[in-house]
Amino acid sequence: MGRHSCCFKQKLRKGLWSPEEDEKLLNYITRHGHGCWSSVPKLAGLQRCGKSCRLRWINYLRPDLKRGAFSQDEESLIIELHAALGNRWSQIATRLPGRTDNEIKNFWNSCLKKKLRRKGIDPTTHKPLVTTNELHQTLNVIDQKLTSSEVVKSTGSINNNTHDHQSMVVSNQSGPWWFPAATTTTTTTNQNAAFCFSSSNTTPTVSDQIVSLISSMSTSSSPTPMTSNFNPAAPNNWELQQLNYCNTVPSQTNSIYSAFFGNNHYTEASQIMNTNNNNNNNPVLDHHQDMKSWASEILHYTEQNQTSETCLETEVKPDIAKYYWRSASSSSSPNQEAATLLHDADVEVYGKNLQKLNSMVFDQSL
DNA sequence: AAATGCGCCAACCGCAATGGA
DNA sequence: GTCCATTGCGGTTGGCGCATT
Numbered sequence: 001m002g003r004h005s006c007c008f009k010q011k012l013r014k015g016l017w018s019p020e021e022d023e024k025l026l027n028y029i030t031r032h033g034h035g036c037w038s039s040v041p042k043l044a045g046l047q048r049c050g051k052s053c054r055l056r057w058i059n060y061l062r063p064d065l066k067r068g069a070f071s072q073d074e075e076s077l078i079i080e081l082h083a084a085l086g087n088r089w090s091q092i093a094t095r096l097p098g099r100t101d102n103e104i105k106n107f108w109n110s111c112l113k114k115k116l117r118r119k120g121i122d123p124t125t126h127k128p129l130v131t132t133n134e135l136h137q138t139l140n141v142i143d144q145k146l147t148s149s150e151v152v153k154s155t156g157s158i159n160n161n162t163h164d165h166q167s168m169v170v171s172n173q174s175g176p177w178w179f180p181a182a183t184t185t186t187t188t189t190n191q192n193a194a195f196c197f198s199s200s201n202t203t204p205t206v207s208d209q210i211v212s213l214i215s216s217m218s219t220s221s222s223p224t225p226m227t228s229n230f231n232p233a234a235p236n237n238w239e240l241q242q243l244n245y246c247n248t249v250p251s252q253t254n255s256i257y258s259a260f261f262g263n264n265h266y267t268e269a270s271q272i273m274n275t276n277n278n279n280n281n282n283p284v285l286d287h288h289q290d291m292k293s294w295a296s297e298i299l300h301y302t303e304q305n306q307t308s309e310t311c312l313e314t315e316v317k318p319d320i321a322k323y324y325w326r327s328a329s330s331s332s333s334p335n336q337e338a339a340t341l342l343h344d345a346d347v348e349v350y351g352k353n354l355q356k357l358n359s360m361v362f363d364q365s366l
Numbered sequence: 367a368a369a370t371g372c373g374c375c376a377a378c379c380g381c382a383a384t385g386g387a
Numbered sequence: 388g389t390c391c392a393t394t395g396c397g398g399t400t401g402g403c404g405c406a407t408t
Contacts, residue, residue: 015401015402016402016403036393037393037394038392038393038394050393050394051393051394054394054395087397087398088396088397089396089397090395090396090397101395101396101397102397105397105398109398
């Protein structure tokens, strides 16, 4: 058992094969066949173990190997065979002439797995990642989180003639606002609360709430309710502190906005301010609307379609299809749970921006 | 321009299976 | 039946090159 005996021998080369070594091995096997692999290196004049020679021959030097990218037919066949055989790469390889088990395995791990996930298919089971029922369960969990003490709904109208105008320029519409819970009793750790989105005039939808959660940055492990009746026209002391904070550091506010929304699209808070009174030309509102629209399209789609496996790929427009849903399980914060509902790549983008924003806010408050 | 991150893939490693003595 | 050398297989690693910061 254990390590092959040849590996104990001294002076055996490892790592990438040189062209000279390839030539020696190729010449030897072409003339004599491989025979007993353990004797090949000695007879071929190579400082390698037999195992290494065998692998090099099978995966690279064999004359019947097919080179180049996998065709669409090959790709489909691999997926089909994997569904039937699992990770039995050598068996799969016997059905693809000219392809090695190693090659197929690498192709699977680096490419096909991701492709399937993007289509909403679990690459291990070859079944949809999340069923419609699981999706609804997940949304219920979020609903519960949002109505718990961790996130407090406040209602009130935004007044343009108070200082909230400058800090909460995301929308000038009146309506409910959503705040993340306080992480501690100190105010400085909740500066970020002042940057919440506002929702629409009506009761927020689940997608509104998700957007709100992701836009907040609290990662509380022992959340404390912040406030219950926020009225921008008459904020309480805590709220006043948040608002004053924004207003006393306007340049920082600019940076924070651009950090959150991305420099490419939302560079200046002043731009937002200037267009704030015109909802048809407000980049932040547009962005918010984008988020809402894809979330609602997914909801609509999953409600209309009981089978989601192939439809996600073919029937829904591509930029929606790339999103898939996973059940929120043991995440420690509502933000994380909300974040798991987004596609990985998008979460990453938002995560980075939120991290930047977080550090800026905390740096400023220290 | 340098540092860092990331994906790809050749090759390695350990274990199981096989077969001969 | 047992031992041991060899072969086969699948998971994992490490290094290279490209992209991003």
